[in-house]
Amino acid sequence: MKFLRFVIVLVLLLNYFSITYANKNDELTIKISKNLRCLICQGQSIYDSQSDFAISMKLLINKKIDEGLSEKEIYKILIEKYGEWIVYDTRFNKNTFILWGLPVLLFFLGGAIILKKLVFRKI
Amino acid sequence: MKNKFLIILLIFFLSFCFFVLYKSLNSSGIYVPEKKEARDLPEFVSTELFSNKKISSKEIFRGSNFYILNIWASWCAPCRAEHPQLIELSKNSSIKVIGLNYKDNPKNAKKFLNELGNPFSTTIVDTNGIISIEFGGYGIPETFLINKDKKIIKSFIGNLTRDSLKEISLIIK
Numbered sequence: 001m002k003f004l005r006f007v008i009v010l011v012l013l014l015n016y017f018s019i020t021y022a023n024k025n026d027e028l029t030i031k032i033s034k035n036l037r038c039l040i041c042q043g044q045s046i047y048d049s050q051s052d053f054a055i056s057m058k059l060l061i062n063k064k065i066d067e068g069l070s071e072k073e074i075y076k077i078l079i080e081k082y083g084e085w086i087v088y089d090t091r092f093n094k095n096t097f098i099l100w101g102l103p104v105l106l107f108f109l110g111g112a113i114i115l116k117k118l119v120f121r122k123i
Numbered sequence: 124m125k126n127k128f129l130i131i132l133l134i135f136f137l138s139f140c141f142f143v144l145y146k147s148l149n150s151s152g153i154y155v156p157e158k159k160e161a162r163d164l165p166e167f168v169s170t171e172l173f174s175n176k177k178i179s180s181k182e183i184f185r186g187s188n189f190y191i192l193n194i195w196a197s198w199c200a201p202c203r204a205e206h207p208q209l210i211e212l213s214k215n216s217s218i219k220v221i222g223l224n225y226k227d228n229p230k231n232a233k234k235f236l237n238e239l240g241n242p243f244s245t246t247i248v249d250t251n252g253i254i255s256i257e258f259g260g261y262g263i264p265e266t267f268l269i270n271k272d273k274k275i276i277k278s279f280i281g282n283l284t285r286d287s288l289k290e291i292s293l294i295i296k
Contacts (some may be wrong), residue, residue: 039261052226053261056252063253080162081259 029061032074035088045088164273165257169247172224172232183245187219189295190269193243193283194260196227197235202264205282206239212288213242217295222246225255225263268294 030047036057038049046054046061064074078086090096168179184190191212195202213220222243224232229248236246249255258267259278268277268291277294279287 052252053256056256059251060253060256081256082261 025062025065028065028071029058032061032071033058035075036078037086037088039082039086162259162275164269164275165254167254167257169249169254172222172229172246172248178245178247183221183247184219184269184273187217188271189218191218191220191291192223192258192267192269193220194223194225194249194255194258194263194265196225196263197231198227199225199263201282203235203239205264205284206242208283208285208288209242210240212283212291213244215292215295218291219244223254223258224248226250226252 033047033054034045036046038044038046038051038054038057040051040053041049044054046057061074064077069077075087084090084093084095090099092100164180164184166180168177170176171178191209193205193209209220212218220242222245224246226249232246232248236243247254255263255265258265258275260267262280264282266279266283266287267275268279270276277290
């Protein structure tokens, strides 16, 4: 009887941990696939798209997570295969410096204009 | 002074908009992956179409100076169009032509090859499309040229044409 209880508790615990593990993997797959652009349905993310390419990509992401790769490593592999364009969250480099730099520049420019106006008003 | 500054700012802004719009007029708006050349060959295990036996990438890619990996399916019309080019490539002794059957029904795939001829020394099956993505493929047909150092040195998106064959023969010379 004691043995039977032990087996039941063990099975339930194993089941609990496998479900938690699967959920964590699924959540990460969803997170990564939302940040990837579908190359077939351009304008949709891999998560939203139902193209063959997107379906296979989701399977590949899941496989890579199972193999123990981190989110960053998965992005790196996919960028190597498909180029920077596949990720929505682009990295800072010589091709994207205007994209990243312009908002900062505009912020400082705007700040300078406001500051100048305030200083002139005081004088 | 203030007006002059505003006019300069406006001209600069309009020129910037004009430049961005003018540049986008000339681009198609459809992105084609900028493939990094000389990428490493992915390692994988697949099933051979005819024998149904498991086969690894190490077993497939050995014993030749150059390899052609062609992603195809029996349901893909451009694959039918490029088939004569693959038959021609298979006659070249320095190239081993490998077929990657993409998300296909094995019966239809075998029928396709029996009907049009089999240019592939090995035909492997990609039931869920993962191997194709490991190669950096994004549609079919797509063809990859691999050298003896197991590096992907060239990829052809879409069906192979006579010009693609010329390009391949120049590379493998």
